[in-house]
Amino acid sequence: QACEAGELSYEDPATGYHVFTELAHKKRGKCCGNGCRHCPYYHVNVKNKAKKIMQPAFLYEGSREPSSFPTSLAHTKGKDIKVLFFSGGKDSFLSIRATLKKYILEKKIENLCIILLTTFDSKSRIVGHQEIPIKTIEKQARHLNIPLIGVPLHPGSSESYVDRLRAALDVVVKRVGRGVDALIFGDLHLEHIRSWRDNALKELGIPLEYPLWQLPYDDLSNDLERSGIKIRVSASTVDYIHCNEIYDHCLMDRAKAHNADTFGENGEFHTCVEVWTASRDRVLGLMNA
Numbered sequence: 478q479a480c481e482a483g484e485l486s487y488e489d490p491a492t493g494y495h496v497f498t499e500l501a502h503k504k505r506g507k508c509c510g511n512g513c514r515h516c517p518y519y520h521v522n523v524k525n526k527a528k529k530i531m532q533p534a535f536l537y538e539g540s541r542e543p544s545s546f547p548t549s550l551a552h553t554k555g556k557d558i559k560v561l562f563f564s565g566g567k568d569s570f571l572s573i574r575a576t577l578k579k580y581i582l583e584k585k586i587e588n589l590c591i592i593l594l595t596t597f598d599s600k601s602r603i604v605g606h607q608e609i610p611i612k613t614i615e616k617q618a619r620h621l622n623i624p625l626i627g628v629p630l631h632p633g634s635s636e637s638y639v640d641r642l643r644a645a646l647d648v649v650v651k652r653v654g655r656g657v658d659a660l661i662f663g664d665l666h667l668e669h670i671r672s673w674r675d676n677a678l679k680e681l682g683i684p685l686e687y688p689l690w691q692l693p694y695d696d697l698s699n700d701l702e703r704s705g706i707k708i709r710v711s712a713s714t715v716d717y718i719h720c721n722e723i724y725d726h727c728l729m730d731r732a733k734a735h736n737a738d739t740f741g742e743n744g745e746f747h748t749c750v751e752v753w754t755a756s757r758d759r760v761l762g763l764m765n766a
Contacts, residue, residue, distance in 0.1 A: 527612045530629060531599055533645035535652065536611070537618045537625045545763045546577065546586055548622050553653045556590040559686070560649060561661040563593040563625070565609040565617055567708055567724065568663035568689065568740070570750045571697055573621070574704065574762045575688035576661060581762070591661075592624045592649060596641070599629035607747045608712040608720075620753045621761060639677055646681065661686045665697075665742055694739060698729070703762070705755035713746040724748050 498515055510522035516532050523529050526536050539548035559576065563569045573591065580586045597604045597611045604614065611627055618625035628645045630638070646657055660683050664671050674685060689697065701708065708724040717735055718728060729739040737745045752760050 527615050527627065528602065530627060531631075533626060533628045533641070533648045535624060535648070536615045536627045537623075538652075539624045540622050542622075544622065545758060546589075546622075546761060548590070548624060550590075550592075550624050550652055553590045553655075556588050557658045558590050558592065558649070558653055558655065559659045559661055560592045560594050560626075560646065560657050562663070563595050563614065563618075564604055564607045564663075564747075565595070565614045565750065566607050566711070566748045567701060567750055568665060570663075570704075570706075570752070571700055572661055572663035572688050573623070574700060576686075577761055577763070579688070590624075590653070592626060593618055593621075594626050594628060594642075594645060596628040596630050599631050605630075606712065606744075607749065609749050613749065617750065617752050620757060622757060639680065642678070643681060646683070657683050659684045659686045661688065663687075663689055665689055665740060666691050667742060697740070698726075703759075705759045707751040707754045708748050709751065711747050711749040715745050718746045 508516055508522040513531060516530075523534070526534055530536075535550075538550045541549045541551060561569065561573060561576065563573075573593075576591065577586065577589070580589045593614075595604060595611065595614045597614075602611045603609065604611065614627075615625060626645055626648060628641060630641060650656055660678065660681070662671075662674060662685065664674070664687050671687065671690070678685060710718055710720050710722050710724055710728070713720055715735070715737065717731060722728065732739045732741070732745065737743070741747060758764050
């Protein structure tokens with residue numbers, strides 16, 4: 478509304494602070510590096526992006542170092558651009574492995590570009606439900622050497638979730654120079670969540686992929702073991718599972734004894750994958766790529 482009225486600032490009703498509009502920033506002509514809420518320059522001059530950005534921006538762009546799965550955004554020509562919604566937990570991690578496995582089996586891994594997308598609260602800098610700091614997500618992305626775009630969410634804003642995602646995808650398109658081929662989600666079996674995604678995100682006009690959909694839990698658990706990583710509980714809503722304990726077969730058995738979902742799909746608990754506890758090639762399943 479302030480932009481429509483030609484205003485250069487407005488008073489934030491939640492804090493009482495005066496906030497510069499996008500018009501004011503465009504009048505300045507460049508990113509000031511302070512992580513402003515309405516920065517139209519993708520926060521290009523912000524030094525500590527995980528701490529400061531208020532608009533979607535890349536927190537990590539991959540490395541140009543040679544590897545069995547090159548990830549630099551500087552070399553995406555001819556590749557399938559797939560944006561994977563990454564929470565920092567085991568399900569979204571497994572969806573990375575499943576996507577890579579498909580391309581490895583088809584001997585097309587050189588044709589794949591994965592970009593991680595993580596939404597987080599703009600004030601707390603924490604990923605909702607998972608209770609993982611965005612700085613930890615960046616640490617995960619850097620070890621995996623997979624580009625990461627951070628998407629701050631502003632509770633109470635008039636901007637919808639879908640509009641926020643659209644803004645993030647616009648940043649991706651501008652960076653890679655072409656459209657996104659697919660959005661990837663780590664949903665396992667909850668029909669109502671998949672249905673919501675299918676309906677809410679169809680206006681984006683991008684195909685949705687669910688590489689883990691209805692796979693047996695034994696297969697998923699075995700794949701986690703093959704990755705060689707440690708997994709810790711990052712949040713819990715039940716008294717028989719505690720934050721910071723290791724997610725393993727003992728925890729799964731305990732959950733089963735309480736008639737709970739052993740992967741925490743009903744919100745019993747959430748996890749954080751410590752990908753840095755194993756080599757990148759093992760973590761991503763690239764040993765035989």
